[in-house]
């Protein structure tokens with residue numbers, strides 16, 4: 001086989017996207033202009049929420065939700081969340097000096113385990129329970145979590161519900177769009193995501209007050225008067241610029257086509273990997289009525305040296321990564337909270353066996369064939 005170079009991800013930028021960005025550059029409005037307003041309208045419509053607030057990253061959107069909900073205002077506030085995620089879903093809690101309380105994930109969906117969340121809540125004393133303010137649930141790799149369960153738990157324990165749907169733009173749970181399940185959700189648009197704005201994010205919510213606060217805080221805490229030097233509260237510069245918003249609008253024009261392309265790539269991987277018995281392909285739960293594929297993450301069966309397989313693939317020109325690495329084992333989490341190996345066994349087992357394979361809209365069948373071939377060779381050398 002001739003050697004190929006297959007990147008892990010690759011943004012899908014077409015001529016129309018370029019024209020949209022260049023169009024903005026020809027106006028005077030590079031920031032705080034009509035494109036951000038248009039992008040927000042599209043995102044709210046798409047997610048099925050009343051409000052959308054565009055910001056400069058998914059992390060910023062998460063931070064504005066945490067702060068907007070007043071989490072961290074109480075001494076020792078706690079948010080229950082997953083250790084199997086990108087670090088921002090947990091860091092946003094630390095930004096406000098609240099504490100993430102991790103609960104392990106489901107072995108199949110890789111999402112937060114609702115049964116374990118209930119067990120955890122039941123095991124807490126009255127005093128400890130009073131400190132738990134919210135559930136921050138991540139739709140891992142684009143797969144919606146079991147939202148009916150989390151809504152029930154949220155209601156029972158009077159917890160705020162936050163959806164980190166950064167990876168799940170366009171996914172549906174029982175016919176309803178991700179982003180709309182918590183009181184507030186986020187999307188993220190880094191270039192490996194379903195659509196990109198370069199850097200960028202969006203907060204979506206039906207909560208008018210939260211949307212109003214987020215708009216103010218993303219722009220230095222300015223009030224509704226819009227006066228440049230009127231600051232009503234502590235704020236940040238989390239604004240999305242007009243060029244990014246124009247790119248986002250242009251990408252959203254073909255969101256259906258993009259999601260279809262990604263599904264096709266995932267389907268091809270699934271078919272070609274079906275015969276490789278050492279590989280476990282992603283599991284999609286029956287309540288997921290539409291899967292928006294963010295990444296394609298396989299798991300190797302036990303007994304295979306995963307890192308050696310990754311090394312082999314990289315040497316052969318196939319870019320791939322372990323995905324994720326557990327948040328609780330990151331050095332500063334260990335230091336701050338004393339976490340150690342063995343604390344969340346399912347997360348740790350999964351993260352020792354995963355490989356994110358190259359995955360993007362225009363991945364060609366011959367590239368997938370090459371990846372699968374090299375993966376088989378890599379596995380053979382690593383048992």
Ligand SMILES: Cc1ncc(COP(=O)(O)O)c(C=O)c1O
Pocket residue numbers: 056057058059060085086088089138164166167188189190200201
């Ligand atoms: C689950 C999750 N949450 C939050 C983020 C943060 O988004 P951003 O990189 O735009 O800040 C990401 C980004 O990859 C993510 O995957």
